[in-house]
Amino acid sequence: MRAPLSWLGEFAAELPRDAGRLADACNGIGLIVDAIDEPGREIEGVIVARILDVVAHPNADKLRLAEVDFGTGTTRVVCGAPNIEAGQLVPFAPSGASLPGGFRLERRTIRGEVSDGMLCSARELGLGDDHGGIVQLAADAELGADVRIVLGLDDLVLELEITPNRPDAMSIVGIARDLAAHFRIPFTIPLVAPSTRGPGVGGRATVSIEAPDRCPRYVGWTADVVVGPSPAWLARRLTMAGMRPINNVVDVTNYVMLERGQPLHAFDLARLPGRGIVVRLAGAGEGLTTLDGVERQLTVDDLLICDGHSKPTAVAGIMGGADSEVVDSTTELLLEAAFFSAPGIGLTSKRLGLRTDASARFERGVDPAGTLDAAARAMALLEIVASGSAGSDPLDAHPVPAERARVVVRTSRVNAVLGTALSTDEIVGRLEPLGIECLESSDPDVRTAVVPTFRPDIEREIDLIEEVGRHHGFNNITRTVPRPAGTSGGLTRAQQERRLVRHALTGVGASEAFTSSLVARIDLERCGFSSDGAVELENPLRAEESCLRTAVLPGLVRAVGYNASHGQPNVALFELGHVFGPPSAATAPLPDEREHVACVLAGLLRQRPHADDRPVDVHDATAALASVLDTLEIADVRIEAGPGPGLHPARSAAVVVDGAAVGWVGEVDPEVAARFGGGPIVGFECDLDRLLASRRRSRQFQPVSVFPASSIDLAFVVDDSVPARSVEDALRAGGGALVESIALFDAFRSEAVGAGNVSLAFSIWFRAPDRTLTDQDVAGLRQGAIDAVLAATGARLRG
């Protein structure tokens, strides 16, 4: 909303003129200032002068010499404009004056003739693009007067952002009222009324409301007019407010809408069949071509303005139709000033995708009691600018009268919410300038506020408290810090552990990525994941964001591809994020939403100059996984070979925690990796919720034995399919409670161990808590361990 200060000043004459003060005031009451325009800010010293005489320039065909009188003297300037004549009043920029663009005038000689300044075109004054001639000033302008004042360029325009709860502030009057209350200066709306010399409206037109709940009031007013261009002041004011002048009738409707917040519409009465208005809901399948030339399909929820034969001629409150609009030949018009209920206009506007200055006001709520005043204001203006003669006895169809809301406001409650110590009088003093009447009651703490109809946002006590706060000043309220008793701040264990997981993964060299939760099915499928069960969006903006991710890994693999395509094939990334599956019984209708942790490592591991670089392999992935599992001190983890989604079937394994699979680790399927840069990609993905809920290692103290350990080395030949971990498990089981630790120190394949076999060599340390183990003890333990391995895995002991 653009509000010229001069216009505001018609209602609040004592407003300050200082841009900074105005901006602070507006921001302080919630009319957020986007910008302040000061069109005349760069003009200085340009004054009104009368052209006394014009003679040809002796040395130039297209230039002339003008003798001008600027009130306190006369001088001569060279001028190239074709439109100057003796007797005209024009803007004169003498030497020393400044024009927009930082241009400063000096006395100079042009083709041998001295010019003491210049006469100005509209463009030179920053008034527009017109550079065809010198601006002609009104005949009553005083010689020597500042042209900024004469042309209204001393004005400034507040460009305000109006929040949706303040329909009243979508008008000059409403903004002026709020600012007047803020500055505690008088606010008045001058009474205006047309002289109603025209024939009675009742004899020329009819109004019939068939949907009174959607249109509780409709003022119809006829007038005879002469359509033409608007006078300069009206056109300039609309331009400053951001609207384009069209003709005097349309301009008046826009002017009053801006001033009063009441949208108006002028119909060409001669082109309104039946010379009447019917307000009704659209029938199924009904349509209408609106002013913008678009054919609109309507539904039974859309409100229509129809002609006297009930044929649609406007979408109520949103846009008129082409058939009945005011044109140059219009001589009699029917002016509409109606109140339409807000939600209906909002829904139709949203459905049609059609938002206009009118609909923006109606959908927020205009003043149901302001229709007749706005129409009268328009008629009075039409008398001035369009030779209008308004009809007497305007039709005011008013089936549902508007009532002023009555809301109780307690001084104690105001202070309890705001943290202030205002008296009842102070509260009343804040509310009454806003047009809110405060009635006394038997309880001194309580007032009954009678809310004006132009403030539909005020329905409850809290709404009044907001008004008090706004006009007291949010920044004038003493700041305190609450100390809610019995609470203590902190992170939960899960929140702390999520941080630990992140740090574990940065510790292994991975950086944290954020990948989108919105994906296309193809994104999952290209990474070897099934898209079955992926939750779909109802109204995606783009196909690439049409369903919710079921796993994090595909996003990370894509991020590897992004980096590879930017010359960075060696990447380690991780992400903690939510994934979504079909609803479970416990979550319906919401999807099964879980937090996952995933990590990928790709390309080469840089080891130079210490060792050769090598491609990442699955053991890097298990190392990264182990750092997470160890950080969390998870007690029962097993890695069980098996093909994981998107992973190399022979190089992947399930991560089994507390006996249940919680994720996968391994090498990304080479075919998938080939699509994203080509190098090997390894990684893991686990259900973080389940990791955080898992059983943890005991933190109970175990005494440290003071007796020495005995160690033995054993090597077994086993079939390739036997996981090393199962050999280790058998050793531990067979060795019994005295096994302190087991380390696999060699794993190799060779002809000696036979094709399809692998040799696994372990060191085992035994230690007793209460004695030194004898050779005999150790021999027994050794045999037990061997026997267990042979029995469990079919291994052969190497000699």
Added chain:
Amino acid sequence: MDLADALSRLDVELTRAQAEVPQAADLDGLAGCERTLLGRRAVVTDVHEQIKTFPPVDRPALGKAVGAFKQVVTALVEQRRTELADVERTLRLTRDAVDLTLPPRGRPRGHLHLVTQVQQELEDVFVGLGFRVAEGPEVETDFYNFEALNMPQAHPARSMWDTLYVKLGQPEEVLLRTHTSPVQIRVMQDQRPPIATVMPGRCYRRDTLDARHSPVFHQIEGLVVDRGITFGDLAGTIEAFTRAYFGDGRTARLRPSFFPFTEPSAEFEVTCFMCAGSGCGVCSRTGWLELGGCGMVDPNVFAAVGYDPEEYSGFAFGFGLERMAMTRYGVDHIKAFWDNDLRFLEQF
């Protein structure tokens, strides 16, 4: 050889030892010196062997002189030996020199995402102010995202958010949360006041990606509910957070605004961290940076969770994490947070 001769021979030898031993170039040379001065054919050995040929009256003096000679020379030799050993050790270690400016072994440490860093810093600031941290689902029902937040069906304020709906449940029942505010409702349902909680998380809007908007983004939101909580408490908390996060001397100001779930509602601005309020390019020369929205919890929100608005009052505030990170670190396009380009991630 009389006593004087013998003593003189030892003196000459001592002078020689004092000259030669400190000059021994290496351990082998020193061993040679030691042999010459103290060995079987050394002068002192000869004198020592001949003591018995001297008159008894001279023997103690000579014996003493021999002993003294041996002690002094042995000390000289030992001193030189230590010196030479030091030199040798130094030489040996110098040969073992390693260039510690070579790149370290292993992967360099990774980096937390900038938004995570901002989120954790903010969580820590609020924990310091006595807050807890809560999370909620990213896919929500209409009830939590809109209805309980004082936006019943067809409420015009719903159009403030372009919502992505999910094909689950009734039409337009299940959606991607457009803000973290649904977590407020869940927190109030799960516990009774006093409540002081911040709620970070991922949010979604039906937005086209541009420099400052992304369909997926993060917010953090705070909620305080208790008896007697006032707007002054809200302003004081915003101020305390501003000081704790941006530093002493920084302040905040509030200006009225509108949100359906708070009343009174405000936008809050903080002193520009770049220019400390004097005006610069970051703050468009205003000295202030717009950070987020806040307000007193609307009584209708309390009604939706079964709190009596006459008994409890509270406030809420929230802002965008990407926006905060962009402003604070000068990131010029929100896309940088989602590309996962190592050249970006590794800057922070």
